[in-house]
Each structure stands twice: as C-alpha cells, then as structure tokens.
Amino acid sequence: MTTMSDLSHDLVEEIIRRVSITSLGAARSTCKLWNALFKDQNFTKHSGTSSSAKEIMLIMIRGCRAHLMSLNLYDIHNRKGWIDVSVKEIGKLNQVEIIEVIHCHGLLLCVTKDHSRLLVWNPSGNIKWIHPKSNNFHTLDRFAIGYDNNNHKFKVLRFYYWSSHIEYEIFDFKSNSWRVLDVTTDWKIHRRGVSLKGNTYFIAHGRLQVEHGEFLRCFDFTRERFGPRLPLPFHSCLDDSVILSTVREEKLAVLLKRFGEYEIGIWITTNLELNEVLWSNLLKVDVELYAKPFRFPHGSFFVDEKKKVAVIFDISRETWTNYEPYMVQQGGYYTGVDLKESDRWMLMCSYAPILMHIQ
Structure with missing residues (x-):
C-alpha cells in the first residue's frame, strides 16, 4: 500500500x-x-x-478577525462594455483579535487589539509571537515588516512619535530581540506604508507639514536606514488623499485624490531603486457625476495594470465605520462593488501567498 x-x-x-x-x-x-x-x-x-491571473487576494478585517478574500476582475464585460468586479470570501484566519495587518512576502504582521504583542503568521500554520521590551505597545505605534536581502532574514520596524520625540526600534528574527536604531529624521510619516521586495515605502512630509509637500521614503531593512527623499509624480499636501499600493509584488503604485476636487489619478513605477524612482500615469477618472464623494482618509486600493482598472476601498458615507469598495476604469467608469456582507469591514491589504517558513 x-x-x-x-x-x-x-x-x-x-x-x-x-x-x-x-x-x-x-x-x-x-x-x-x-x-x-x-x-x-x-x-x-x-x-x-x-491563483488565477485575474484574481487579487486580499486580507480584510471584520470584527477584529482577519478574512482571506478574492477580488476577481471578470473577463466578461457588462452591457456598457466595462469590466465587472466581484469580491468573495475564501476563508477565515482564526487567530487572536487584531486591529491591523501588514503583508510582506507571504507573511502577515498582525497587531493585537490589546496592543500586548505582535503576531507573525503564514498560511502553512507557522506563527511567531513578538512581545514588547516592557509592558504593552503604545496605541500610537506604527509597524512595518521586511527582510535583509543578503540573507532573507525578516525584521520588524517599530516607530512612534511623542510630541517632538521620535524613536525607531527594530526586531531581528535572528536574535529574537528589539534594539533601538540610531536614526534622526526631520520629517514624519502619517500614512500606512507598503512592502515591496523586502523594503517598506512610506508617504512622508516635513515637520512643517506643507512646507515642501509630501514625498516618498523607503526604509531599507538590509542597511536598517531610511533612503533619500524620493519624488512623487505630483505635488500634494496633508488634506489630499495619497495612498500607496503594489502591482503584483513587482511595482509601486500611488493614488491621488485632491481635497475638494473630483479627479482620481493613479501612477505606477517604471523604475524603482533605493535612490531613484520614475513614474508613469496609469489612469485618470473624474467622479464628479457620482453621488458618493471620494475622500479616502485611510483607504487602500488595488490596480490591474493591463486592464487599467482600480478597486478602491473607502470609508462608507452612510456608517462612517466600515469600508466599501468601488471600481474605477479608464474612460470614466465608476461603480460600487458588492461585498455580499452587511457586517463592518475595516482595514485591508493585498496578499500574495508564499510558503515562507518563519525563522
């Protein structure tokens, strides 16, 4: 046998x-x-x-539990000739209650609801708990996860702002301990970052906020340092909605919706290095004719470069507590996407499964 x-x-x-x-x-x-x-x-x-090339996998949070979702860009067009989109649940990721999830190369960094610890999880069932040096993490803490490109060892970045004080710490999976980074910055990060090829990219602004507008900063997990200021393909300020995303783990994408205006623009990188970035405009859509205005205070989006379609998750204008997805397409098409659930959906991120063993 x-x-x-x-x-x-x-x-x-x-x-x-x-x-x-x-x-x-x-x-x-x-x-x-x-x-x-x-x-x-x-x-x-x-x-x-x-996974199918037409599907994008997402992690979404509902009731402080993570759910694995599939976003499908249908090949079949509707009566108006536009691409249809659907989002369905694939499975629940049953773990402790969490309030934030960050993806990097198949691993999920989860922040627990009580801020007592971090959970690193992957689909093979492998998990790792990360505890703070003392007491709990702070509610103002921000986190990012990446890896050293020399040996592919994962690390977690923690940073927080206390009035004029900024402190950065890094957790090394190899040593299983935290240490303070000797980093001094004259700028602040106020939006969620995204991971790409082991590094994490953030939207940042100067201490005087609108003095020089917003720009891109990369945290290099290999050198454990921030790279130089990189330009965005536009000038923006804090009142504008600027959101980062990735294109199938290969490129960086950025969305701009200016405060008080109706046009949405999305750009993707044509070249991305630690010291240089080049952008190309992917699509622009005017949503002035639609009833629900876009604002994206803490939204996210996912884009299909070939089809020039973007699915954007924004705060519901009816409840102001859960996120709702909308699709925009080159040429002005705009429509809501049915999640087929009435419960509250919160933060979400893209997900590319890789059977990476946690050290």
Whole structure:
C-alpha cells in the first residue's frame, strides 16, 4: 500500500500547490515528511499556491478577525462594455483579535487589539509571537515588516512619535530581540506604508507639514536606514488623499485624490531603486457625476495594470465605520462593488501567498 512518504517530491509539490490556503496548516501536519518540506527554504521559496491571473487576494478585517478574500476582475464585460468586479470570501484566519495587518512576502504582521504583542503568521500554520521590551505597545505605534536581502532574514520596524520625540526600534528574527536604531529624521510619516521586495515605502512630509509637500521614503531593512527623499509624480499636501499600493509584488503604485476636487489619478513605477524612482500615469477618472464623494482618509486600493482598472476601498458615507469598495476604469467608469456582507469591514491589504517558513 502506498503511503505519503512513497510519493515523489514533484507530486507532493503539485499537491501542495492545489491545497486551499486556509488548509495549509492541516497539510503540514499530514506527516513528518510534509512538515519537513514546509521548513525547507528551497521548497518554500519556489512553492506558492496557484491563483488565477485575474484574481487579487486580499486580507480584510471584520470584527477584529482577519478574512482571506478574492477580488476577481471578470473577463466578461457588462452591457456598457466595462469590466465587472466581484469580491468573495475564501476563508477565515482564526487567530487572536487584531486591529491591523501588514503583508510582506507571504507573511502577515498582525497587531493585537490589546496592543500586548505582535503576531507573525503564514498560511502553512507557522506563527511567531513578538512581545514588547516592557509592558504593552503604545496605541500610537506604527509597524512595518521586511527582510535583509543578503540573507532573507525578516525584521520588524517599530516607530512612534511623542510630541517632538521620535524613536525607531527594530526586531531581528535572528536574535529574537528589539534594539533601538540610531536614526534622526526631520520629517514624519502619517500614512500606512507598503512592502515591496523586502523594503517598506512610506508617504512622508516635513515637520512643517506643507512646507515642501509630501514625498516618498523607503526604509531599507538590509542597511536598517531610511533612503533619500524620493519624488512623487505630483505635488500634494496633508488634506489630499495619497495612498500607496503594489502591482503584483513587482511595482509601486500611488493614488491621488485632491481635497475638494473630483479627479482620481493613479501612477505606477517604471523604475524603482533605493535612490531613484520614475513614474508613469496609469489612469485618470473624474467622479464628479457620482453621488458618493471620494475622500479616502485611510483607504487602500488595488490596480490591474493591463486592464487599467482600480478597486478602491473607502470609508462608507452612510456608517462612517466600515469600508466599501468601488471600481474605477479608464474612460470614466465608476461603480460600487458588492461585498455580499452587511457586517463592518475595516482595514485591508493585498496578499500574495508564499510558503515562507518563519525563522
């Protein structure tokens, strides 16, 4: 009788590729051989779950629990010739109550509701708890996750502002400890960052806020330093809505909606280095004719470069507590997207599953 250990390596890899993301933990516990494969970096780096090119995977929070969602850009057009979009739930990620989730290379950094600790999670069922040096984390703390490009070891950045005081700390997975970074900045970060190729990018502004407008800053987890000021493809200030996103883990994207105006613009990078960035405009849409105004105080968006379609999550104008998705497309098309749920949805981020073992 054939057992699990008798299956070829190629067949096991193909089986795991077809396993539902939310069932990877169970697959890992099937036998000792499979559990060992999940710890093999050569296997996990090249073995992700398969997904359709027309689907974008999201992590969304509802009731302080993370849910795995699939955003589908339909190939079929509607009667007006525009692309249709749907969002459906794939599974629930059952862990402690969280209020924020940040994605980096298959890992999810989760901030617990009580700010007592951080949880790093991946779909293979592997988790890691990160505790503060003393007491709890502060409600004003900001976090980012990335990795050293020399050895692919993950790190967590923590920073917080106390009046004129700014402090930066980093948690190294290898040493399993926090240490203070000797970093001095004359600018502040006030928007959520996004991770791309091991680094995290932020929208920042000078201490005098609107003196020189907003700009891009990259935190390099290899050197553990912020890079130089990088230009955005426009001039903006704090009242404008500026949101960062990624394009399939390959490019950076930025959305601009100026305060009091109706035009939405989205740009993507054509070249992105630590010391240089070049932008190209992807689409512009005027939403003046639509009843619900866009403001995006803390929103997020996901874009399909080929179809020139963006799905934007914005605060509901009816409840002011949950997010609602809308789709915009080059040529002026704008429509709501049905989540098929009446419960409150909160923060969300894109997600690309990779079976990366947590050190």
